[in-house]
Amino acid sequence: MDALDARYPFFAAAREAVADAAVSLPELVAADAPAVERGRERVERALMDGTVESESGEFSGESAYDVQAELLSYPIARILVSLLDSEPAIEKYAAAEAATAIDRIREDLATDDELRSVSTPTVALDDVLAEFDLVDAVRPESPRPASGAGSGRAPAHYWIDVGPYLRLTSPSWGPSWRLVNRALADGAVRVSREELLDALEAAVEERVREGLPFELAVGEGIAAELEEGVADLKRLLSERSYAGPVDVVAPELFPPCMTNLIEKADRDADLSPPESFALMAFLVGIGMTPDEVVTFCADTSLDAEGIRYQTEYLKDDRGTQYPPPTCETLANYGICHNEEDHMQVAADPLAYYEKRVAAAEEITDWRDREGDEDEKGDGAEETADAGGRE
Ligand code: SF4
Structure with a gap:
């Protein structure tokens, strides 16, 4: 096993x-090996923060956990x-798992071929495509020259066969993902490099999801x-669940990160x-x-469908909600700019919103504003017809 x-x-x-290491997971668990604590952390971070990166530092062969603990924490996390x-x-x-993996893949791809070394092993795009049996299904728009000027520059666009495209993407990601809005030629769909990574993230998620949950006799x-x-x-x-500690919708009190996302979607731009x-x-x-x-x-x-x-799926069958990612995670995604x-x-947008709601003197819930034509202002007719925000 390696890094x-x-x-x-x-x-x-x-x-x-x-499999080759022939490690017994029950024995590891019984011995309370580091992989067990890391496996627990893996699940905790996934559910709370939307990442499986260790809080002790990104795994690079130098984190608090060694290669074996890091690797074996994965099957243990799946059991947990x-x-x-x-x-x-x-x-x-x-x-x-998929979000963390795609961040690592993105980092690896940013590493110039010449800088790749044995001590910091990285994957290339072809490795990832091969892993998901997509080598023949994905083609760069302008293949890289074998050598010489420009050989290090990655193609900006790719063509992906329609079948894998439909399997790995969803129209719920935004209108631009709908097939009717895509360039289509010879049974393939044109995607940007970033969009290809989004599709690969879905492939990782599908792989991780496979076989879960294990059937285990409790106790x-x-x-x-x-x-x-x-x-x-x-x-x-x-x-940490938020089963409605605040149940008031006051868009003017939303944290800047959420306001920015809403404004982006309002401009009809796709959200990642x-x-x-x-x-x-x-x-x-x-x-x-x-x-x-x-x-x-x-x-x-x-x-609406997305x-x-x-x-x-943000609510489980007991009605418990899973919290949104923390400010730290949102900053890593470039969603938070830590205004002021x-x-x-x-620590997270909900907690921030709760504080603002608690400090506000008077709030009219957005749900009670519906139908208030005075408040809707310009364009009220159009918005009222759609039933959306003013
Ligand atoms: S600090 Fe937190 S609440 Fe504020 S913008 Fe960033 S993510 Fe949002």
Whole structure:
């Protein structure tokens, strides 16, 4: 097993490395090996922050965990998330693994070929395409020259066969992802390099999601050994869940990160998957129902079908909501610009909003403003017809 296996534990080579190492997971768990704590951290960070990166530092072979602990924490995390017995937890875990992986892939691709070294192994785009059996399905628009000037520059666009395109992307990501709005030629769809990475993120998520949840007899064997860790995670989820601590919709009090995302969608610009997840998690977190979110986002680039899909899965069958990503995670995605240093005030957008709501003297809930023609101002007729925000 090597650092690359640890960075990409869902790759086939990593799975083989685990099998070849003939490590017994029950024995590791019984011995409370570092991989167990890291596996627990992996799930906790996925559910709370939307990333599986360790708080002790990004894994690069020099984090608090060695290669073996990092790699083996992945199968342990899969067992833990299975034991949580919650479909939304599995969805969120898989999404967080994929988001972390694509960040690492992006970093690797930014590493110039000449700078690649054995001590810091990286993947190339062809490796990732091969991993997901996409080598023949994805072609660069302008193949790189074999050598000479410009050989180090990556193509800006690719063509991906329609079948994989439809499997790995969703119209719910925004109108520009709909096939009718795409350049199509010879059974292939044109995508930018960034869009190709979005599709690969979906491929990683699909891979991680495969086979979950494991069927484990609760209270027996490894499940019994992990009982305490699972109880901790469940407690954390219920403590950190936002089952409506604020149930008031006051757009003028939204934190800047959310206002910026809404304004971007208002301009009909597509939101990236992390942007749209952050916004949906926030709107659900402040107590909006899927129908209300659809109405609120009418006339934006977000479509009703995608909103419903995302908002439904942000609630589990007990009605508990999963919190939106923290300010730190949103800053990593470039969504937060820490306006006026208000990261000092709260750790996540919901907490910030709660403080502003608590400090406000008078609030008229947006839900009660509907139909108030005076408040709608210019363009009221059009907005009222759509049922959206003023
Ligand atoms: S500090 Fe937090 S609440 Fe404020 S803009 Fe950034 S992510 Fe949003």
